[in-house]
Amino acid sequence: MTRIVLFENIHPSAREVFAEAGFNDIVAHASALPPESLREALRGAQVAGIRSRTHLDAALLSDLSDLRAVGCFCIGTNQVDLETTMLRGVPVFNAPFSNTRSVAELVLAEAILLLRRIPEKNARVHQGHWDKSATGAFEARGKTLGVIGYGNIGSQVGTLAETCGMRVVFHDIEAKLPLGNARACTSLEALLAQSDVVTLHVPGGRGTKNIMDAATLAAMKPGAILINASRGTVVDIDALHAALNSGHLSGAALDVFPTEPKNVDEPLASPLIGMRNVILTPHIGGSTQESQENIGREVAEKLVRYLRSGTSKGAVNFPEIPYQEAAGSARILHVHRNLPGALGTLSNLMAEHGLNIVSQQLQTRGQIGYVISDVEGTVDDTVMSVLRSHPITVRCDLV
Template structure:
């Protein structure tokens, strides 16, 4: 059988091919890597494939799924945890097998959230550039001690719990909000209502999925509730944040800092090299003008261990499909 991998970067190819030699040994499976994202116009690249493998910014709406099914595709493998880009009802109507990677390395994303905060707080990115130019002045690099600060985590799944462990270890007071707080969180902090978290936290870190109920969870009203000077971190999904409202909060100095690894319009930007072109996104360009804003290009998952785990689970899901077994990661 043939598996077409969309949005395939060199590191995707390397990790999937390496794991395929272990996970799919003895099976006649060919992986075809396509660097372009899946959309209605690119779905034709899956012709002749019985399965496709997709990532966070690939389009899986009803029209694309119908096109894939018409080409003979029977399985959709998401090499990620979130599936807000998938029309699950349409997939079920079309009889498509769909599976994801529910948790590949919570610690990788949690550690990246910490890295973003530490960099933004202690301004190590600016200090690095200064020192390279022979400038050892400290003016403008003043940070805050995190020990003793209150950190609010919105979403207490595996990533949220891993983040809670880190901040608890730093001596922070940890607050968490989740519709169903796990019992394990009690070892690291206190579960509270969202409004209480917004009122009290010095740092707010988002670790929840993008659903209709969480879209623009951080809007103008939520931002107004935050402590003046609070720092907001987002390593989950871009549309959890109303970008225009965040820009206004930064301009008013209500928000003390913003560190994001995701962006609501990232599909046109992230995972590609735009260094030789202009960025045609006014909101993103405006964000980059603030000295207290730090942006990375959706790299929170990007560790060697996480890439291997993603490949193992993804191809394990494919093996379940091929063998007709019940798949624990099926949607």
């Protein structure tokens, strides 16, 4: 029986996918758990389903010998020690596409609201002022949107912006095929100098930490707007506060922050609190009913394919092997140390126990290799014990 443990109120669509595939031993927790409670909750689990607040570090993973796969029901995977999971033969899956539309719609909406000074106008009406002035309010049509990071979300933001009549330019460290009429900028500086609205869609990490600092904010077009719905560490908040206070920037919208509250009742600590030309949202870029349902289904389907056939396509930390229909009487999933002769060693062990290999797929990544072997013959506990105990083996499972 495969035990699946889910955390952080994952959408019911995930359970539906598991149930349809015959996996019914599912335990769901409505929130993230503290470390010791988390360790106990995952004891004996073959699959862990988490979102952004559940952290699986090396110390915790070392106690989870039964764990076969991890599903991150979100885009990011920073909350999982990917190196440790890989070395333990545990693939990690996420949902890089399912909330793309939701984030893109929020970014475009914020751009329009800030161009029209709606946050400030809204606050003034609530305070009893009827200010109908058009000063500082602009249409989106004809304005330039600069997209930093032209991946799944960034490119979709650009596509939506064009339908509003905006001109789209983008900058990415990799060469990307433009969609619609978008044009690539050869440098970040060139993008910043011409963009009326700049939106960030880059990953976290050392390479993107504070890419929007005092210098890059100063390089932005006077009166421009900055939007960040990517990672909280990519913007220097104090520098942004100074740029807004000085009037160099006319507005900003942030959905992510360097340090975020841990629960619903903890307030956000930020110098941007109370600024009328700033929209602050609680990391809800992908928080729509549609995206959460899609994420639940997408990640659960990847986990089911791995559990049933060994397919690792889409794993972020693991050799990727696409789906192939089973060709023998049994399928063996073997994760091994990536050393010369590993495949030959595995094949010899199988032959010694009377197994005929009908089909094999091998991929390697870093220090590990992954082989899916379809065999004819009897694969009993003795055979599995021999395979699992061999020095080259990291993990071995039968599906």
